[in-house]
Amino acid sequence: MRATLVVPDRDPAAPSGGDVYDARLAAHWPDDVQVCRAPGAWPHPTDADRVVLGRLLSGLGEDPVLIDGLVASTVPELVEASARIRATVVLVHSTLSAGSGAQGAAAEELDALELRALRAADLVATTSAWSAADLGRRYGIDGVILARPGVDPAPLSPGSGAAGGPGGADSSGRKDLPGHSGSVASAPQLLTLGALTPVKNHAALLVALAGLRDLDWGLTVAGPVPDREFADHLIGVARDLGLADRVTWPGPLDGVALEQTWAQTDLLAHPSRSETWGMVVTEAHARGIPTVVSRGTGAEEALGWDPVDTRGARGWRAPVENGLIDETTLGVAIAGAAVDTDAPDQLTHVLRRWLTGQATRAAWRSAALERRDRLPGWRETAQVLHDAVAQSVGGSAGPSA
Template sequence: MQIVVPAGFDEPDRVSGGNVYDQRLAAALSDTGVGVDVHPVGSRWPRPTRDDLAGLDRLLRSLPDGDPVVIDGLIASCSPEVVVPAANRLQIVALIHLPLGVPPAGIPSGSRAELADHQRDEAAVLNSVAGVITTSRWTRGQLLDQYRLDPDRVVVAPPGVNPAAIAPGSPGGGQLLCVAPVTRLKGLDLLCEALIDCRDLSWQLQCVGSLHHDPQFVQEFRDRLSTQGLADRVTLAGVCSGQELDLAYRHADLLVLPSRLETWGMVATEALAHGLPVLVSEVGGLPEAVGRTEQGPPGLLVPVDRSAWATALRTWLTQPPLRTELRRRALVRRETLGTWDDTVRQVLTCPVLGHPPSGLQTAEGTA
């Protein structure tokens, strides 16, 4: 199987849900006996240069007729001039993390003309390829509604999660953790305002994520905290991975993710793998990722609204019984999270990509 990904997808300073998914999917496929060749290509997706498109074209032309090729949607959706002709010769599957034709709520997403261009290009690609993989049911629904695709061609393969040590939590519940780039799309401005409304309470926030996506926004975020006297209560740690990120989860009481759009939200399931409750925006695929227990969700899901976020934070920080209950639910949800083997199983249900290897367990037993 060929997998085409953005160049730099495995670089530590380019951490994103899509890049992590691509890395772990390739590794999990290899672990289960599927032969995988990974091809990093281009550098400016989703606004490719001529060189980016030429490099993608050369790669696809070099592959044998009939080869199954999974192309990351960040590449495929903006390259119809290359992907559509190649789809006549190759068995192409588009792996859609974030549909380019679905704008995030609450922030400008470019001109109407640019959005229309994205929608036109994405429609052309998705209607030409042999199959489509999405990372959530929410995304699948968006694509089916937007582009009227054949439902039988669209497979859902949610991200898995690795086992993790349980976060013990603290009595006061005031150690807050946000794992996301410091950007407006991830809602850090919303979180900042909500925390200002809760300045009378005891809390500390650690932000783990890139500070380079939008330097102007980062500076505005710092300035706002400083003018409100909260700079010493917020740590901007930058990108963390491996043991450092694991420790951040284990030292936290609550994951906060105020995103304006998430097609899944891998950091939410990573937090739950540590038994850590979550406070997230009720958008996109986040409710799906957070999931439910018999007693309710293992966290708080709120609208993208300053007042709602401030109320939710205050509720968490001032109600010990609620914290205890949500921690209990998080531990229950921890036991039901999917693995990367589950992700591989779902990916391989795409008819173009074949069937699970003989050693891979399926929901019905051994394949």
């Protein structure tokens, strides 16, 4: 079955998680697939962007098409037109309003566009059970195809050697952004990896760490800088909190530089306010690195638990009064913790327990190593979507709503 994958045409030097997902999906698709890059200011396309995409879709013939939701959800009229010709799938990496951090009237406008686009599609696919449930709550969309991200094989991270790991890698890192004074080489090393945007919630992590200045640690804040002014604001927050000598700002990392950073990392902190999955979480686990993530996002699921599965002990539905998910509240070891990042004291408490507690560090590391051996690859992801699309060919009334 030949298919086409339509993706946003963006800078390959600073890929988002959705960009990586799309690339891996195409690379592991079981049959013939062509990738078409849609130029445009997604998710805020111009009229010219819409015209170009319309021409692209009209020239694809009758083979199934999968469209990245960042593109599809902003142009419902084009999804409707495509679905009249061929099996059309919308792949939701993040809802438009949540992913962009839109609020008020702007969020309502994006939600209305997305609802219309998703209802027009023959299939809607997303990356976590949490996200599928969220689409149901937001838009009344049922029958969402669940295609969790795979993970590329990765070497085991030795860590800094200061947090129970066997390594002793240099922790200085690159210094491409101003406002840096290198992290402490002998201290446990934390990493947060993602675009420097308000949605990724770096400020909450900095505030939490300000309560830990009595302890040794270093933090690397790595990722693309879409807004230079906002990045400067974050650097200023770190400086005002007295953390300038603890935090490294290397900008976007890839290749050898990224692998070197992973190799010296002891803990990934991912306080993002909105995640359908959080591929960086499983990328950390693939290296044996535990993670701390935000409650109420798909990153909980990436941590290794199903937030909507109530059938067994591995669900999130057990009562948790203080909003904290970790081995102390669940009674079972997991590869880190999920915390309410709007409560900096809770994040500070969890990070202090990890920094000062050898048993906690050992338990989290052990759970991450165990999970490392159970993570699926991208071939499984591609096969799930391929099979769902194959079943839809020949007539579909679209997802139920």
